[in-house]
Amino acid sequence: xxxxxxxxxxxxxxxxxxxxxxxxxxxxxxxxxxxxxxxxxxxxxxxxxxxxxxxxxxxxxxxxxxxxxxxxxxxxxxxxxxxxxxxxxxxxxxxxxxxxxxxxxxxxxxxxxxxxxxxxxxxxxxxxxxxxxxxxxxxxxxxxxxxxxxxxxxxxxxxxxxxxxxxxxxxxxxxxxxxxxxxxxxxxxxxxxxxxxxxxxxxxxxxxxxxxxxxxxxxxxxxxxxxxxxxxxxxxxxxxxxxxxxxxxxxxxxxxxxxxxxxxxxxxxxxxxxxxxxxxxxxxxxxxxxxxxxxxxxxxxxxxxxxxxxxxxxxxxxxxxxxxxxxxxxxxxxxxxxxxxxxxxxxxxxxxxxxxxxxxxxxxxxxxxxxxxxxxxxxxxxxxxxxxxxxxxxxxxxxxxxxxxxxxxxxxxxxxxxxxxxxxxxxxxxxxxxxxxxxxxxxxxxxxxxxxxxxxxxxxxxxxxxxxxxxxxxxxxxxxxxxxxxxxxxxxxxxxxxxxxx
Numbered sequence: 001x002x003x004x005x006x007x008x009x010x011x012x013x014x015x016x017x018x019x020x021x022x023x024x025x026x027x028x029x030x031x032x033x034x035x036x037x038x039x040x041x042x043x044x045x046x047x048x049x050x051x052x053x054x055x056x057x058x059x060x061x062x063x064x065x066x067x068x069x070x071x072x073x074x075x076x077x078x079x080x081x082x083x084x085x086x087x088x089x090x091x092x093x094x095x096x097x098x099x100x101x102x103x104x105x106x107x108x109x110x111x112x113x114x115x116x117x118x119x120x121x122x123x124x125x126x127x128x129x130x131x132x133x134x135x136x137x138x139x140x141x142x143x144x145x146x147x148x149x150x151x152x153x154x155x156x157x158x159x160x161x162x163x164x165x166x167x168x169x170x171x172x173x174x175x176x177x178x179x180x181x182x183x184x185x186x187x188x189x190x191x192x193x194x195x196x197x198x199x200x201x202x203x204x205x206x207x208x209x210x211x212x213x214x215x216x217x218x219x220x221x222x223x224x225x226x227x228x229x230x231x232x233x234x235x236x237x238x239x240x241x242x243x244x245x246x247x248x249x250x251x252x253x254x255x256x257x258x259x260x261x262x263x264x265x266x267x268x269x270x271x272x273x274x275x276x277x278x279x280x281x282x283x284x285x286x287x288x289x290x291x292x293x294x295x296x297x298x299x300x301x302x303x304x305x306x307x308x309x310x311x312x313x314x315x316x317x318x319x320x321x322x323x324x325x326x327x328x329x330x331x332x333x334x335x336x337x338x339x340x341x342x343x344x345x346x347x348x349x350x351x352x353x354x355x356x357x358x359x360x361x362x363x364x365x366x367x368x369x370x371x372x373x374x375x376x377x378x379x380x381x382x383x384x385x386x387x388x389x390x391x392x393x394x395x396x397x398x399x400x401x402x403x404x405x406x407x408x409x410x411x412x413x414x415x416x417x418x419x420x421x422x423x424x425x426x427x428x429x430x431x432x433x434x435x436x437x438x439x440x441x442x443x444x445x446x447x448x449x450x451x452x453x454x455x456x457x458x459x460x461x462x463x464x465x466x467x468x469x470x471x472x473x474x475x476x477x478x479x480x481x482x483x484x485x486x487x488x489x490x491x492x493x494x495x496x497x498x499x500x501x502x
Contacts, residue, residue: 040076047079060171095143107168108132181252194240213246241269269300277355280320293414311363317396343409345397348377436500444471
C-alpha cells in the first residue's frame with residue numbers, strides 16, 4: 001500500500017512539475033532552467049535576461065525581464081517555455097506582460113505553440129500574430145485560453161522576426177487555471193488633457209467593467225469608482241499636472257469581480273500663456289541681460305509641429321516671444337537659469353515674418369559661455385532693420401526614448417542692445433527724482449550739464465533739452481507709459497540712467 005501511494009505521488013508530481021508556474025526572471029541573470037532559446041537569426045542579439053535597472057528602468061515586476069534587442073539582421077529567434085501538460089482547471093490559461101520601449105523603432109513578436117517539441121519547425125500553431133504593445137514605458141498583458149489542449153503537452157514560444165527595431169520585453173509569465181471571471185487583457189490610456197484621460201481596454205468576455213481611480217499611490221477602495229459597459233471611457237474633472245493610478249475589473253455578476261489591471265498616467269500642466277506663436281509675449285529691449293531678463297516657463301508647453309529649430313534635432317515644449325529691433329539694428333537674445341528650476345538646457349531661435357509663414361534668421365543651442373551655464377542659449381544679431389518685429393521661440397532640449405522634456409521648468413530670457421546700456425556710471429553726485437515720474441522730473445549735478453536726451457526702449461530719441469546749468473526740470477508729461485533711458489552730457493562725460501514713466 002505504501003509503495004502504491006508513493007508511486008502515485010511520483011506520477012502526480014511528475015505531471016504537475018510544470019502544471020502551474022510563474023516566471024518573473026528575477027532568480028538568475030541567465031535563461032531559467034526549463035526554458036529554451038532557439039537562435040535562428042543574429043545569435044549575438046537573441047533572447048536573454050536583462051537587468052533593466054542598468055538602463056534606468058524597471059521591469060513589470062522587479063528589475064529583470066526576458067528581452068530581445070535590436071539587430072541589423074532579421075531575427076528568427078524563439079524564447080520557449082518549459083513543457084506545459086495542460087490540465088483542465090489547473091493550467092489551462094497562459095498569460096504574460098510585454099513592453100516595446102521605443103516609439104520610433106517598435107518591436108513586435110508572434111506567440112506560437114508546439115505540441116511536439118522545442119525546435120523552430122515544431123511551432124505550427126499561432127496563438128496571436130504581431131503582438132505589438134503600444135510603445136512606451138507601460139507593460140501590457142496578453143492571455144490565452146488553452147482548454148483546447150487539455151490532456152496534451154505544449155510549449156509556447158515568443159517568436160521575433162523583426163530587424164532594425166529596438167527592444168521587446170517579456171515579464172511575469174504565468175501558467176494557471178482559467179479564471180471564473182476573465183480580467184481585461186489590456187488596459188491603456190489613449191490620451192490626456194489637463195483635466196481628462198481617455199481609457200481603453202480589451203477583453204474576452206464582459207458587459208460591465210468597474211474602474212477605480214485616484215492620485216498616484218492611493219489605496220484601492222478609497223478612490224473614485226465609475227462603471228462602463230464597454231470601452232472607451234473618458235475620465236473628466238481631473239487635476240492638471242497630476243499623476244493618477246487607475247484600476248479596472250470585469251464585473252461577472254454571480255462569479256464576482258475579476259482581478260484588477262492597473263495603469264498610471266499623468267495629466268499635463270496648463271500650457272503657458274505664450275504656448276503658441278500667435279500668443280507670443282512682447283520682450284522689452286534693454287541695455288544688458290541682468291537688467292532686462294524676465295522669468296518664464298515651458299512646463300506644460302506643447303510642441304509646434306510646423307516650426308523647428310535649425311540648430312538642434314532634439315527639441316520640445318516651445319514658448320514664444322516677440323521683439324522690436326532697436327534703432328541701431330543690433331539685438332542680443334539670451335536665456336539663462338532661473339533660481340530653483342530644474343530646467344538646465346534650452347534652444348533659442350529667431351524668425352521674421354508672421355505666424356504660419358515664419359522665416360528662420362538664426363538659432364543657438366548651447367551658449368558655450370561658462371558664466372551662463374553653457375547649455376543655455378545666446379544669439380548676437382547685427383544689421384537688422386530697425387522697427388522690424390521678430391518672433392522668438394525658446395525650446396526645451398530633450399534626449400530620451402519617448403520625446404519627453406528632460407527637465408522642463410522656469411528659465412530667464414532677455415532681449416538687449418548695448419546702445420541702451422546704462423554703463424558703469426558714477427552717479428553718486430547725480431540726483432534725479434521722482435522715479436517713476438508722472439509729469440516733471442528734476443535733475444541736478446555738481447557740474448554744469450550741457451544737454452539731456454531721452455530714448456525709448458527701441459533706441460529712438462523721444463525728448464531733448466539744452467541745459468547749460470547744474471540743475472533743470474524735464475517736462476515728460478507727453479511721453480507714453482513705459483521705461484526710458486535718459487542720457488545727460490556734462491563736459492566730456494555722459495551719464496545714463498533708466499527711468500519709468502507712469
